[in-house]
Amino acid sequence: MSQKSISSLSSYHRHTQIFDSKNYPFLIRQKKRYLNTKPYTGLKVLLNIPLTASVLIVIDILQTSGCDLCIYASDRFLKIDPQLLACIEEAKIPLYFEKRALESIKFDVILDCTAEFHDHHPSLGISELTETGSFFLKNKKLSYPVITVNDTRIKLLECSLGTGDGFIRAFSKLVTPDTHKQSFIIFGFGRVGKGIVGALLNKSKNIFIVDNNESTLSKIKEYGLQGIHAKQISAVEKAIAASDVVVTATALENVLSQYEKKYFKGKILINMGAADEFGPQFSDSEVLFEKKAINFTLEEPTLIKYLDPTFYGLLMAIDFFCYTKLPNLVHPLPQFIAEDIFIQWQELFNEPIPFE
Numbered sequence: 001m002s003q004k005s006i007s008s009l010s011s012y013h014r015h016t017q018i019f020d021s022k023n024y025p026f027l028i029r030q031k032k033r034y035l036n037t038k039p040y041t042g043l044k045v046l047l048n049i050p051l052t053a054s055v056l057i058v059i060d061i062l063q064t065s066g067c068d069l070c071i072y073a074s075d076r077f078l079k080i081d082p083q084l085l086a087c088i089e090e091a092k093i094p095l096y097f098e099k100r101a102l103e104s105i106k107f108d109v110i111l112d113c114t115a116e117f118h119d120h121h122p123s124l125g126i127s128e129l130t131e132t133g134s135f136f137l138k139n140k141k142l143s144y145p146v147i148t149v150n151d152t153r154i155k156l157l158e159c160s161l162g163t164g165d166g167f168i169r170a171f172s173k174l175v176t177p178d179t180h181k182q183s184f185i186i187f188g189f190g191r192v193g194k195g196i197v198g199a200l201l202n203k204s205k206n207i208f209i210v211d212n213n214e215s216t217l218s219k220i221k222e223y224g225l226q227g228i229h230a231k232q233i234s235a236v237e238k239a240i241a242a243s244d245v246v247v248t249a250t251a252l253e254n255v256l257s258q259y260e261k262k263y264f265k266g267k268i269l270i271n272m273g274a275a276d277e278f279g280p281q282f283s284d285s286e287v288l289f290e291k292k293a294i295n296f297t298l299e300e301p302t303l304i305k306y307l308d309p310t311f312y313g314l315l316m317a318i319d320f321f322c323y324t325k326l327p328n329l330v331h332p333l334p335q336f337i338a339e340d341i342f343i344q345w346q347e348l349f350n351e352p353i354p355f356e
Helices: 010-016 025-037 053-064 082-090 131-138 154-174 191-200 214-222 233-241 304-323 335-349
Strands: 044-047 068-072 109-112 125-128 146-148 184-187 207-211 226-229 245-248 268-271 330-332
Touching: 010 053, 010 082, 025 053, 025 304, 025 335, 044 053, 053 068, 053 082, 053 304, 109 304, 125 131, 125 304, 131 146, 131 330, 146 304, 154 191, 154 304, 154 335, 184 191, 191 207, 207 214, 207 233, 214 226, 226 233, 304 335
Parallel strands: 044 068, 044 109, 109 125, 125 146, 146 330, 184 207, 184 245, 207 226, 245 268
Antiparallel strands: none
16 A cells, blocks of 8 residues: 655645744754655654654654654544544555554564553664653563663653643643642652643742652752652641642652542642553542643644654664664663754753753
């Protein structure tokens, strides 16, 4: 089945007209290179990242590269727009909704999210998008190399700035635009937690932060914020009781199970990680958006300008698989490349990273 160029379809342009090309300069650069060289001709590539309108741009660029592309449509993070799926189908790109349907297909490269296809054994490697997936793969014996943008400052642009902005936009849509009237308790002060707190500080001054790292808690105090150690159970429960909104951003499964559920009664509960941080004591219906990150309720969950460097790095990993021999381990995108991308992005957009 011959694929059509997705960017030649009117439905592609209806979905992507919300994007200004000035906001994804790195992907534009990548597309120009691919147009000239078709570097991945002959490669079979599986794309497994949450299907939003911005991902259509990634699909277009992958088609330009010459690869034989397949897409896995997962609904783990969001309900996929049927019109977006129709656009992909119109382009005649193989689209799969069940993992078992892919078991007999041998891929050269997998562009993965949360290590869903870690057991698929691609011939060249996996480019992993997320912190959850990178952590999982680091603890596995691998038969292929992995490259992750997660261990670079590029991900600060997406996870801190992008997620913080997306959290505020989604909270305003789902709960109230009057964020300044709410009090918050945030679990986790990593990249996502810092981004959410940084975005909230422009709206609300009543914020508790819970973390399990003493060094992190010292920095929280230096920033003039209220920090509590996760093991100080009674202090945490008191802070939960005093808050209107409970937000998890630890990347740890079931992290709230150590606290009595009664303290969460009447609170707005939000899980901003890929894992179920609330755990089995909370049903999906008790947590906003059924325990999925609330920014995925938006047409543009993370603005394309924050995703652009991450997607650029995700695709750049394919070059390393093709032209270098890597050990079967998890490797960060080379730091000198990631740092150059980060500096160029900052020169263009000049947005400081919260608490860096």
